[in-house]
Amino acid sequence: MACQSGIRADSEVLSVFEECKQGKLRLAKIVIQKEKLKLSYRSAPTKDWKADWKRDLPGCVDAYEPCFILFMLESPHDWLLISFADDKASSRDKMLLASTKASFKSDFGQSFIHGEYQITSTHELKFDIFERRLNKHKDDESNAMTTIEKELSTASKDRIALPFAMQSTQTLRGVQFPVDQDALACMKRFAAGEIDFVQLSVDTLNEAIKLENQAERLSASDLNSKIPKQRPRYSLFRVRDVEGNPVFFIYSIPPSVGCTIKELMLFSSCKAPFLTEVERCQVKVDKKIEVDTGDKLDTDTLMSYWRPVVQEQKTTFSRPPRPGGGPRRITAASD
Structure with missing residues (x-):
């Protein structure tokens, strides 16, 4: 099991996550400062996610500052999680980012994450380069999934796309539909x-x-x-x-x-x-x-x-040892 940093999203970052899931943000850049997650950059969506990518990336990242990048594709339940850690960053900062990733995914909600990517250079974030990587990931995923897995994936996305009031939350288990x-x-x-x-x-x-x-x-x-x-x-x-x-x-x-x-x-x-x-x-x-x-x-x-039938267990008694069949007793011989 990978080492965990124990850093979790606070109320401010969780509110950013909610905005993401409601489709209010195209991109959210989260950094770790003083062992806390903090929003460093955000941008609103337009109708063209590709144009938004070219507008924000790689310009919003700093080679010396590892970060998590959440980027929405065509719908609020299709998010990319990009862990950016350039080779120029310190080893400590890169290790801290890696050890926080699991809890970050859990706090955001893994069902919303369409794909995960590890990026080590700002050059890889240029749209024409990243698009090839994204298309390859889609082809590999489609070929690897069985028919049932594809149907489950579609059902999961349909469930996420339900009206907000009908979605499950951390305090309410299940999906609540109105009763006619x-x-x-x-x-x-x-x-x-x-x-x-x-x-x-x-x-x-x-x-x-x-x-x-x-x-x-x-x-x-x-x-x-x-x-x-x-x-x-x-x-x-x-x-x-x-x-x-x-x-x-x-x-x-x-x-x-x-x-x-x-x-x-x-x-x-x-x-x-x-x-x-x-x-x-x-x-x-x-x-x-x-x-x-x-x-x-x-x-x-x-x-x-x-009223399930309870099987009565028969009471059994241990059989006493036969005469002379018990443990041998040793007595000291008297002089």
């Missing part, structure tokens, strides 16, 4: 005991959680018929024929061949914030389960989750 009015009304009826089954889905196109199905009364034996085999779903189900009428939250997951990776990722990411919304509707969930859509769901299956 029909779904909220049904969940409130469910909380009041008027209906026993509510099913919802994540609308990836409109970025919302919507109502798919409902039933006033539904037996556990008929539950299987309500679970789609090729689409993920959230379901709330009340078991009437069991003491206490326990409420189950069922997250049903189909095989990956039945839906897109993006859809599965969004269902997984939306689950925790959605359960918070369920609680706001006064629905008390007694048991949360995740099942494959091919699994059989009936009373026995639900009860195995609700």
Whole structure:
């Protein structure tokens, strides 16, 4: 593991990072001064990122001052991270930059970083030279990625591109989509005991959680018929024929061949914030389960989750040693 300097972004630098992610900056140059990260240079974007590059680089860098350069390409989720350390800089400054890089990436957010580059000369920052390096990186990355990896990469970018209020943060886990009015009304009826089954889905196109199905009364034996085999779903189900009428939250997951990776990722990411919304509707969930859509769901299956059978361990006793079979005792012979 590489040695870490322990230098982290303070509130001022974190606010610069937020401006970057909102697309307000084209370039941010961060240096280390007195063992603190500090903004040294910034520039606003125009419509042409190539023209912005030629405007700012390499003019904004100093050969004797190592720095991190954040440069936005065509969208706020495509950033280049350039670690610039010229050979003219002192060894201490270069080592300090290298040992701070991991924490710098973590504070900025690795999912926003499209590519990383190590630059040791201002000459390499000239646009015509760097563009060849950038194009080579894109070709190598495209050839190395499998179809699934490309789809995951696209889904990750789509998630980052969500409206700011719906993005996950360091204090809120997952992606929070709004729940439509029909779904909220049904969940409130469910909380009041008027209906026993509510099913919802994540609308990836409109970025919302919507109502798919409902039933006033539904037996556990008929539950299987309500679970789609090729689409993920959230379901709330009340078991009437069991003491206490326990409420189950069922997250049903189909095989990956039945839906897109993006859809599965969004269902997984939306689950925790959605359960918070369920609680706001006064629905008390007694048991949360995740099942494959091919699994059989009936009373026995639900009860195995609700009251799992505990295997009793048989009490065994150690067998006493046979007469004369214990440890040999040695006594001192008397004279």
